[in-house]
Amino acid sequence: MRKLVYGMNMTLDGYVSVVGDDIGWSGPPGRELFQWWLDHERATGLSLYGRKLWETMSSHWPTADRQPGVTPAESEFARIWRDTPRVVFSSTLGEVAGNARLVGGDAVAEITRLKSGDGGPMSIGGATLAGAAMRAGLIDEYVIAAHPVLVGGGTPFFTALDSWVNLDLVETRTFPGGVVLSRYETRR
Numbered sequence: 001m002r003k004l005v006y007g008m009n010m011t012l013d014g015y016v017s018v019v020g021d022d023i024g025w026s027g028p029p030g031r032e033l034f035q036w037w038l039d040h041e042r043a044t045g046l047s048l049y050g051r052k053l054w055e056t057m058s059s060h061w062p063t064a065d066r067q068p069g070v071t072p073a074e075s076e077f078a079r080i081w082r083d084t085p086r087v088v089f090s091s092t093l094g095e096v097a098g099n100a101r102l103v104g105g106d107a108v109a110e111i112t113r114l115k116s117g118d119g120g121p122m123s124i125g126g127a128t129l130a131g132a133a134m135r136a137g138l139i140d141e142y143v144i145a146a147h148p149v150l151v152g153g154g155t156p157f158f159t160a161l162d163s164w165v166n167l168d169l170v171e172t173r174t175f176p177g178g179v180v181l182s183r184y185e186t187r188r
Helices: 031-042 051-058 072-083 107-115 127-135
Strands: 004-011 015-017 046-050 086-089 100-103 122-125 141-147 167-174 180-186
Touching: 004 127, 031 072, 031 141, 046 051, 046 107, 046 127, 051 086, 086 107, 107 122, 107 127, 122 127
Parallel strands: 004 122, 004 141, 046 086, 046 122, 086 100
Antiparallel strands: 004 015, 141 180, 167 180
16 A cells, blocks of 8 residues: 655644645745755655645746756756656646656545555645545654744645544654754554
């Protein structure tokens, strides 16, 4: 069975974006944090995206390595991003490009099917999509990169749940600029 990992940058008060889907609160990631996310992407066998995250990522990473001033790490991330298979969940998009396929039906059923297969870990991104997987008990690991900023509202990292989910802390690390990364595994 494949492992499903939900990880994103978030504000200290728990939001992945502010009203209007603005993620400008995070600024560009520092070199060490970017390297951590690059290593995470490299270890991912399949990426699952909600529509909003897909639109954000696909507007930049397909050609990011051809932009002026790109760092070697950014160039490598762009290459890995293009090469990693992705499943995009959306009922409003008509098509997706690159190494991606579109699913417009039951996200929980498809994620359950994908988890039961063979392969490397899967990452899930986008708070709405991850929230559905969270409520269905499908998330195996949470990765939280908490930035030292309070925004007061927006799209929360976590969704409302019907019951508790017990977690075990498996890693914590502080990055320059005060970003604290924590990884938790779901206790089964």
